Amino acid sequence: MLNIKxxxxxxELTVALEGRLDTTTAPEFENEIKESLSDVKELVLxxxxxxxxxxxxxxxxxxxxxKMNTQGSMVVRNAREEVKEIFEVTxxxxxxTLE
Amino acid sequence: xxxxxxxxxxxxxxxxxVLAFVDEELEKYECGMKTQMQIDIAVEEIFxxxxxxxYNPAVGKATIRIEVTDDTVSLTFIDNGIPYxxxxxxxPDITLSAEERQIGGLGIFMVKKSMDDVKYExxxxxxxxxxxxxxx
Numbered sequence: 001m002l003n004i005k006x007x008x009x010x011x012e013l014t015v016a017l018e019g020r021l022d023t024t025t026a027p028e029f030e031n032e033i034k035e036s037l038s039d040v041k042e043l044v045l046x047x048x049x050x051x052x053x054x055x056x057x058x059x060x061x062x063x064x065x066x067k068m069n070t071q072g073s074m075v076v077r078n079a080r081e082e083v084k085e086i087f088e089v090t091x092x093x094x095x096x097t098l099e
Numbered sequence: 100x101x102x103x104x105x106x107x108x109x110x111x112x113x114x115x116x117v118l119a120f121v122d123e124e125l126e127k128y129e130c131g132m133k134t135q136m137q138i139d140i141a142v143e144e145i146f147x148x149x150x151x152x153x154y155n156p157a158v159g160k161a162t163i164r165i166e167v168t169d170d171t172v173s174l175t176f177i178d179n180g181i182p183y184x185x186x187x188x189x190x191p192d193i194t195l196s197a198e199e200r201q202i203g204g205l206g207i208f209m210v211k212k213s214m215d216d217v218k219y220e221x222x223x224x225x226x227x228x229x230x231x232x233x234x235x
Contacts, residue, residue: 057208091193
Protein backbone atom coordinates (compact mmCIF):
# COMPACT_ATOMS: atom_id res chain seq x y z
CA MET A 1 0.00 0.00 0.00
CA LEU A 2 1.29 3.41 -0.97
CA ASN A 3 -0.33 6.81 -0.61
CA ILE A 4 1.05 9.63 -2.69
CA LYS A 5 0.33 13.24 -1.78
CA UNK A 6 1.40 16.02 -4.12
CA UNK A 7 1.62 19.67 -3.34
CA UNK A 8 2.59 22.10 -6.03
CA UNK A 9 3.81 25.64 -5.49
CA UNK A 10 4.87 27.30 -8.72
CA UNK A 11 7.85 25.34 -9.98
CA GLU A 12 8.27 23.56 -6.65
CA LEU A 13 6.64 20.19 -6.14
CA THR A 14 6.49 18.29 -2.86
CA VAL A 15 5.58 14.64 -2.99
CA ALA A 16 4.88 12.87 0.29
CA LEU A 17 4.97 9.09 0.31
CA GLU A 18 3.19 7.02 2.90
CA GLY A 19 3.45 3.25 3.18
CA ARG A 20 5.56 0.90 1.10
CA LEU A 21 7.53 1.55 -2.06
CA ASP A 22 8.02 -1.94 -3.44
CA THR A 23 7.57 -4.03 -6.58
CA THR A 24 3.80 -3.67 -6.33
CA THR A 25 3.59 0.06 -5.69
CA ALA A 26 6.66 1.44 -7.50
CA PRO A 27 5.01 1.51 -10.97
CA GLU A 28 2.18 3.64 -9.57
CA PHE A 29 4.67 6.11 -8.09
CA GLU A 30 6.68 6.14 -11.31
CA ASN A 31 3.59 7.05 -13.34
CA GLU A 32 2.48 9.73 -10.88
CA ILE A 33 5.87 11.37 -10.82
CA LYS A 34 6.42 11.19 -14.58
CA GLU A 35 3.16 13.00 -15.18
CA SER A 36 3.95 15.77 -12.75
CA LEU A 37 7.55 16.70 -13.44
CA SER A 38 7.33 18.67 -16.66
CA ASP A 39 7.68 22.21 -15.26
CA VAL A 40 9.21 21.35 -11.93
CA LYS A 41 12.52 22.95 -10.92
CA GLU A 42 12.60 21.87 -7.29
CA LEU A 43 11.34 18.46 -6.29
CA VAL A 44 11.01 17.55 -2.63
CA LEU A 45 10.28 13.97 -1.63
CA UNK A 46 8.98 13.74 1.90
CA UNK A 47 9.61 10.22 3.20
CA UNK A 48 8.61 10.71 6.84
CA UNK A 49 5.84 8.13 6.47
CA UNK A 50 7.62 5.75 4.15
CA UNK A 51 8.04 2.46 5.98
CA UNK A 52 9.76 0.31 3.39
CA UNK A 53 11.72 0.60 0.18
CA UNK A 54 13.02 -2.21 -2.02
CA UNK A 55 15.16 -2.09 -5.15
CA UNK A 56 12.04 -1.44 -7.25
CA UNK A 57 11.53 1.75 -5.26
CA UNK A 58 15.21 2.68 -5.46
CA UNK A 59 15.07 2.35 -9.24
CA UNK A 60 12.32 4.96 -9.45
CA UNK A 61 14.25 7.27 -7.12
CA UNK A 62 17.31 6.90 -9.35
CA UNK A 63 15.46 7.63 -12.58
CA UNK A 64 13.72 10.61 -10.93
CA UNK A 65 17.05 11.92 -9.65
CA UNK A 66 18.53 11.62 -13.15
CA LYS A 67 15.59 13.49 -14.61
CA MET A 68 15.81 16.26 -12.01
CA ASN A 69 19.56 16.61 -12.58
CA THR A 70 18.74 17.79 -16.08
CA GLN A 71 16.04 20.29 -15.10
CA GLY A 72 16.54 21.42 -11.50
CA SER A 73 17.09 19.83 -8.13
CA MET A 74 15.69 17.13 -5.91
CA VAL A 75 15.89 16.66 -2.16
CA VAL A 76 14.79 13.74 -0.05
CA ARG A 77 13.46 14.76 3.34
CA ASN A 78 12.79 13.03 6.66
CA ALA A 79 13.70 9.47 5.68
CA ARG A 80 13.38 7.07 8.60
CA GLU A 81 16.40 5.27 10.05
CA GLU A 82 15.54 1.93 8.38
CA VAL A 83 15.12 3.61 5.02
CA LYS A 84 18.30 5.65 5.47
CA GLU A 85 20.17 2.44 6.15
CA ILE A 86 19.05 1.10 2.77
CA PHE A 87 20.31 4.30 1.12
CA GLU A 88 23.69 3.79 2.85
CA VAL A 89 24.11 0.16 1.88
CA THR A 90 23.26 0.78 -1.77
CA UNK A 91 25.30 3.95 -2.20
CA UNK A 92 22.11 5.95 -2.70
CA UNK A 93 23.10 8.15 0.24
CA UNK A 94 25.74 9.65 -2.07
CA UNK A 95 23.45 10.00 -5.07
CA UNK A 96 20.49 11.56 -3.29
CA THR A 97 20.46 14.81 -1.37
CA LEU A 98 19.20 13.74 2.05
CA GLU A 99 17.86 16.36 4.44
CA UNK B 100 12.83 -24.98 15.96
CA UNK B 101 10.02 -24.33 13.54
CA UNK B 102 9.71 -24.83 9.81
CA UNK B 103 6.98 -23.74 7.44
CA UNK B 104 6.58 -23.87 3.71
CA UNK B 105 4.54 -21.97 1.19
CA UNK B 106 3.92 -23.26 -2.34
CA UNK B 107 2.79 -20.47 -4.57
CA UNK B 108 2.62 -19.43 -8.20
CA UNK B 109 5.67 -17.34 -8.94
CA UNK B 110 4.10 -14.09 -10.08
CA UNK B 111 4.56 -10.58 -8.76
CA UNK B 112 0.86 -10.32 -7.85
CA UNK B 113 1.59 -12.90 -5.15
CA UNK B 114 4.33 -10.86 -3.51
CA UNK B 115 2.07 -9.54 -0.77
CA UNK B 116 1.02 -13.07 0.12
CA VAL B 117 4.64 -14.21 0.29
CA LEU B 118 5.59 -11.29 2.53
CA ALA B 119 2.58 -11.90 4.77
CA PHE B 120 3.67 -15.54 5.16
CA VAL B 121 7.21 -14.53 6.11
CA ASP B 122 6.18 -11.67 8.40
CA GLU B 123 3.74 -13.89 10.27
CA GLU B 124 6.63 -16.20 11.16
CA LEU B 125 9.01 -13.37 12.01
CA GLU B 126 6.51 -11.71 14.31
CA LYS B 127 6.48 -14.81 16.51
CA TYR B 128 10.13 -14.18 17.26
CA GLU B 129 9.92 -10.47 17.97
CA CYS B 130 12.60 -9.61 15.51
CA GLY B 131 13.30 -5.88 15.31
CA MET B 132 11.81 -3.55 12.71
CA LYS B 133 15.10 -3.11 10.93
CA THR B 134 15.81 -6.83 10.66
CA GLN B 135 12.28 -7.53 9.50
CA MET B 136 12.57 -4.90 6.79
CA GLN B 137 15.90 -6.29 5.61
CA ILE B 138 14.48 -9.79 5.47
CA ASP B 139 11.36 -8.56 3.64
CA ILE B 140 13.52 -6.78 1.09
CA ALA B 141 15.59 -9.91 0.52
CA VAL B 142 12.44 -12.01 0.15
CA GLU B 143 10.96 -9.52 -2.29
CA GLU B 144 14.09 -9.40 -4.42
CA ILE B 145 14.43 -13.16 -4.68
CA PHE B 146 10.75 -13.89 -5.22
CA UNK B 147 10.34 -11.16 -7.84
CA UNK B 148 13.44 -12.45 -9.61
CA UNK B 149 11.87 -15.90 -9.83
CA UNK B 150 8.56 -14.40 -10.96
CA UNK B 151 10.26 -12.42 -13.72
CA UNK B 152 12.79 -14.87 -15.05
CA UNK B 153 12.44 -18.48 -13.93
CA TYR B 154 9.58 -19.56 -16.17
CA ASN B 155 9.22 -16.58 -18.47
CA PRO B 156 6.93 -16.30 -20.39
CA ALA B 157 5.05 -19.12 -18.61
CA VAL B 158 4.16 -19.12 -14.92
CA GLY B 159 5.40 -21.82 -12.56
CA LYS B 160 5.60 -22.58 -8.89
CA ALA B 161 7.96 -21.44 -6.21
CA THR B 162 8.40 -22.88 -2.75
CA ILE B 163 9.40 -20.65 0.11
CA ARG B 164 10.60 -22.33 3.27
CA ILE B 165 11.24 -20.48 6.51
CA GLU B 166 13.08 -22.11 9.37
CA VAL B 167 13.84 -20.59 12.72
CA THR B 168 16.40 -22.17 15.01
CA ASP B 169 17.58 -20.50 18.20
CA ASP B 170 18.26 -16.98 17.03
CA THR B 171 18.66 -17.54 13.32
CA VAL B 172 16.09 -17.42 10.57
CA SER B 173 16.81 -19.26 7.30
CA LEU B 174 14.91 -18.83 4.11
CA THR B 175 14.97 -21.14 1.12
CA PHE B 176 13.53 -20.42 -2.33
CA ILE B 177 13.04 -23.29 -4.74
CA ASP B 178 11.85 -23.12 -8.33
CA ASN B 179 12.00 -25.51 -11.27
CA GLY B 180 12.65 -22.88 -13.89
CA ILE B 181 15.68 -22.36 -16.07
CA PRO B 182 18.98 -22.71 -14.18
CA TYR B 183 20.03 -19.27 -13.01
CA UNK B 184 22.54 -18.25 -10.37
CA UNK B 185 21.72 -14.69 -9.33
CA UNK B 186 24.85 -14.56 -7.18
CA UNK B 187 27.04 -14.85 -10.26
CA UNK B 188 25.97 -11.39 -11.31
CA UNK B 189 28.61 -8.74 -10.79
CA UNK B 190 27.89 -6.25 -7.99
CA PRO B 191 26.90 -2.79 -9.14
CA ASP B 192 29.46 -0.04 -8.62
CA ILE B 193 27.81 1.91 -5.83
CA THR B 194 30.34 4.74 -5.99
CA LEU B 195 29.14 6.00 -9.36
CA SER B 196 27.12 9.20 -9.78
CA ALA B 197 23.42 9.15 -10.63
CA GLU B 198 24.19 9.63 -14.33
CA GLU B 199 26.56 6.69 -14.43
CA ARG B 200 24.56 4.37 -12.24
CA GLN B 201 22.82 1.48 -13.92
CA ILE B 202 19.33 0.45 -12.96
CA GLY B 203 19.95 -3.29 -12.62
CA GLY B 204 21.68 -5.57 -10.16
CA LEU B 205 20.69 -3.63 -7.07
CA GLY B 206 18.26 -6.15 -5.66
CA ILE B 207 20.58 -9.11 -5.34
CA PHE B 208 23.31 -6.79 -4.12
CA MET B 209 21.04 -5.69 -1.25
CA VAL B 210 20.43 -9.32 -0.38
CA LYS B 211 24.16 -10.08 -0.28
CA LYS B 212 24.86 -7.01 1.84
CA SER B 213 22.14 -7.45 4.41
CA MET B 214 21.84 -11.25 4.78
CA ASP B 215 24.33 -13.85 6.00
CA ASP B 216 25.32 -16.98 4.12
CA VAL B 217 23.65 -16.34 0.79
CA LYS B 218 23.98 -19.54 -1.26
CA TYR B 219 22.79 -20.89 -4.56
CA GLU B 220 22.73 -24.39 -5.93
CA UNK B 221 21.12 -26.13 -8.86
CA UNK B 222 20.05 -29.61 -7.89
CA UNK B 223 17.72 -32.18 -9.43
CA UNK B 224 16.23 -29.65 -11.80
CA UNK B 225 15.68 -27.00 -9.13
CA UNK B 226 17.17 -23.61 -8.43
CA UNK B 227 17.72 -23.44 -4.69
CA UNK B 228 18.63 -20.16 -3.09
CA UNK B 229 19.11 -19.84 0.65
CA UNK B 230 20.08 -17.14 3.06
CA UNK B 231 19.99 -16.67 6.79
CA UNK B 232 19.94 -13.85 9.26
CA UNK B 233 20.71 -13.54 12.95
CA UNK B 234 17.72 -12.38 14.91
CA UNK B 235 19.71 -11.66 18.07
